[in-house]
Amino acid sequence: MFIKLQDALGDMKTQYTAEFRFYAELNDFLPAQQRKQTLLYRFSGHPAIKDPIEVFGVPHTEVELIVINGQAVGFNYQLQTGDRVAVYPVFKNIDLCAMPKLREEILSKPRFIIDVNLGKLAKRMRLLGFDCLYRNDYKDTEVANIAVSDQRVVLTRDRRLLYAKRISHGYWVRAVEVEIQVAEVLQRFNLYDLIQPFTRCLMCNGVLKSVAKADILARLEPKTKLYYDVFYQCNKCQRVYWEGSHIDDMRQRYAVFLGGTQPR
Numbered sequence: 001m002f003i004k005l006q007d008a009l010g011d012m013k014t015q016y017t018a019e020f021r022f023y024a025e026l027n028d029f030l031p032a033q034q035r036k037q038t039l040l041y042r043f044s045g046h047p048a049i050k051d052p053i054e055v056f057g058v059p060h061t062e063v064e065l066i067v068i069n070g071q072a073v074g075f076n077y078q079l080q081t082g083d084r085v086a087v088y089p090v091f092k093n094i095d096l097c098a099m100p101k102l103r104e105e106i107l108s109k110p111r112f113i114i115d116v117n118l119g120k121l122a123k124r125m126r127l128l129g130f131d132c133l134y135r136n137d138y139k140d141t142e143v144a145n146i147a148v149s150d151q152r153v154v155l156t157r158d159r160r161l162l163y164a165k166r167i168s169h170g171y172w173v174r175a176v177e178v179e180i181q182v183a184e185v186l187q188r189f190n191l192y193d194l195i196q197p198f199t200r201c202l203m204c205n206g207v208l209k210s211v212a213k214a215d216i217l218a219r220l221e222p223k224t225k226l227y228y229d230v231f232y233q234c235n236k237c238q239r240v241y242w243e244g245s246h247i248d249d250m251r252q253r254y255a256v257f258l259g260g261t262q263p264r
C-alpha cells in the first residue's frame with residue numbers, strides 16, 4: 001500500500017522543462033556531447049537557478065552572468081517551465097557595468113587560498129607577489145571557512161568544492177602544467193598590472209622587506225657575498241632572498257604577461 005502511494009505521488013509530481021545554453025569556457029565543465037548545445041533540463045518545483053547550473057557541473061563561482069528569457073537574473077531566481085537560460089563566464093572585453101552583479105566586487109588586489117595539490121601554483125603566484133595561503137592538507141571545510149572569513153579567492157582543481165554556496169569567489173584551475181595554470185589565473189582575474197615580484201616569501205607567504213647586506217652577511221655563501229648587494233628577508237620565517245639569476249629567469253618567463261599579451 002505504502003509503495004503504491006509513493007508511485008502515485010511520483011506520478012503526480014509535475015515535470016517541467018527549461019532550456020540551457022552555456023557559453024565560452026563554461027563548456028569546459030560539460031561532457032563533450034553537451035558542449036555548445038541547447039540542453040533540455042527536466043525538473044519539478046521551482047529550484048533556485050544555482051542548482052540546475054551545478055547539476056550540469058558548472059560551479060557558480062565560474063558564472064558571471066545569467067540571462068533568462070532575455071533578462072539578467074541573480075542566483076536566487078527560481079526556474080520556471082519554458083525558461084530559456086543562457087549562462088556566461090567572465091567576459092574579457094565587455095563592460096558589464098549596466099548588468100546586475102551576481103556577487104560583490106573582488107578586492108582590488110585579490111588574495112587567494114590555494115587548494116591541496118596546487119603547491120607549485122602557490123609558489124609561482126607568491127613569486128609574482130600575490131598573497132596565497134596554501135597547505136597540502138587542507139580539508140574542504142577549512143578552505144571554505146578561510147575563503148569566507150579572510151575574503152580570499154579559492155583556486156582549486158576540485159570543482160565540487162566551488163559548489164559551496166558560501167564561496168563567492170573561486171576558479172577551477174583547468175591546466176595540469178603549472179606555467180599554464182599561472183597564465184589562466186592571471187587572465188581570469190586580470191592580474192597583469194598587479195604583479196610585484198620580490199614581495200612575498202615563496203615558502204611561507206610572509207612579506208619580504210629589504211635588508212641591509214651587513215645585517216645578514218654571516219648567513220651568506222661566499223659567492224653570494226661577493227656578487228650580490230640587494231637582499232630581502234621574510235618577516236615570518238626570516239629566509240633571505242637576493243636578485244640572482246633565478247630572478248632574471250623568472251622575469252624572462254613572465255615577460256609575456258608583464259607585456260600584457262593574452263595567453264591562450
Ligand SMILES: [Zn+2]
Pocket residue numbers: 201202203204205206234235236237238239
Ligand atoms: Zn617566509
